[in-house]
Amino acid sequence: MIPFNKPYLTGKETQYIEEAVATGKISGNGIFTQKCQKFFEDNYGFKKALLTTSCTDALEMCAILANINEGDEVIVPSYTFVSSALPFVRQNATIVFADSYEDNPNIDADKIESLITPKTKAIVIVHYAGIACEMERILEIAAQHNLIVIEDAAQAVDSYYTFKDGTKKALGSIGHLGAFSFHETKNIISGEGGMLTINDDKYIHRAEIIWEKGTNRSQFFRGEINKYGWVDTGSSFLPSEIISAFLWAQLENLENIQQKRLEIWNKYYEGLKDNPNFSLPIIPNYATNNAHMFYLVFKNIDDRTTIIKKLKENGILAVFHYLSLHKSDFYNEKHDGRILPNSDHFEDCLLRLPLFYELTADEQFEIIDKISLTINE
CATH class of the missing domain: 3.40.640.10 (Type I PLP-dependent aspartate aminotransferase-like (Major domain))
Incomplete structure (x- = not known):
């Protein structure tokens, strides 16, 4: 796994x-x-x-x-x-x-x-x-x-x-x-x-x-x-x-940790770029990248669900992230009723991939490969 x-x-x-x-x-x-x-x-x-x-x-x-x-x-x-x-x-x-x-x-x-x-x-x-x-x-x-x-x-x-x-x-x-x-x-x-x-x-x-x-x-x-x-x-x-x-x-090891995470992030980017089925993280020209997270944004929730399931079947744990707070059970009735379509889109379509210091090149290649194969099925 x-x-x-x-x-x-x-x-x-x-x-x-x-x-x-x-x-x-x-x-x-x-x-x-x-x-x-x-x-x-x-x-x-x-x-x-x-x-x-x-x-x-x-x-x-x-x-x-x-x-x-x-x-x-x-x-x-x-x-x-x-x-x-x-x-x-x-x-x-x-x-x-x-x-x-x-x-x-x-x-x-x-x-x-x-x-x-x-x-x-x-x-x-x-x-x-x-x-x-x-x-x-x-x-x-x-x-x-x-x-x-x-x-x-x-x-x-x-x-x-x-x-x-x-x-x-x-x-x-x-x-x-x-x-x-x-x-x-x-x-x-x-x-x-x-x-x-x-x-x-x-x-x-x-x-x-x-x-x-x-x-x-x-x-x-x-x-x-x-x-x-x-x-x-x-x-x-x-x-x-x-x-x-x-x-x-x-x-004491911050520089080493950051360098390794950036290497992993960049490998994901190079391996998954130019795929029309999802979009990759955008780094604005005013921002730097600390490689905290690598994510994909799919066109709809069904595509994301399919990828999560396929990766899990192959022993890879990829996860979605936040649920829009304005629709939460706790705050929904207090919200002013505005629709926030972009937040809801990321709730449904954003998928985070494994990213940690000890992730190997072989493991990362396997993740990229399984995503690409599933998308093309």
Whole structure:
């Protein structure tokens, strides 16, 4: 069986976990947490990076920092994971779902402005498959309407956006706030885990408090205050040192991991391009490719179902992805009734292929071959 995903271990994960245990501090915000956070700040230009127990938790922090309350509206793409919307629902906001582009799953920047009302507080964008949304246009819209931009960069580690003036910025460093995932299905992993990135100075101080259960304990540990107490809302968002130690072993090998994933991605592209029965991922000229995912978009759900079944019969696990959130059991009755045809198209027609570090050339050739043969039957 060729699985859809297989977590890659660099070989030093358990060594660093043992080192973390030996320090006597494994509850969080220790040596490995600080090393990981500094790595991201130094290499990607985030003003502040805070590790969290998940990307969902990082987005929970975004919702609190953005001061989202009942009556506020938050624009969110429909074609995404529930965590992109859930933190704002928990703050009692109204979710206004946006459609994707016709030719790629990212939020259609040209359709955002029509969704803005006096109640709109924030725009959540999702860099699907690690490919940048059209950030320059989104930032212009947000500035015109005084909105907060939150980047759901769960899939977008080590990926970039290039502005028209040639400036290149890492995804997650462009909006006011960003959130990353280190779930076992991502490029860089810690099993479960995430990170909040803060790119506006005004959020940094409060973020540390929210991160530490609503206390100013981080200031206390730095010697800035004599005692700490409960000063704000918050939760237990920071991960243990065990998670951070695992993540550090991955970060040390980030360049190698990314190079291998790109090789696999490019082999898929070369092996499957020019086939009229499906379309391949589009990389806009303003975006880089971090090889998080390789997907095909079929013309209809029947074609996709046939391929999934055929691949499974041959021991290959390929899977579809998101169901449109605006049609979900939970939010359907709250949705404003707009039809989002592009999101629904990707729900029905997008298929993800196996992509993981240890996928061999022979396995990849087998996948490409089975797809091509099935299509031509």
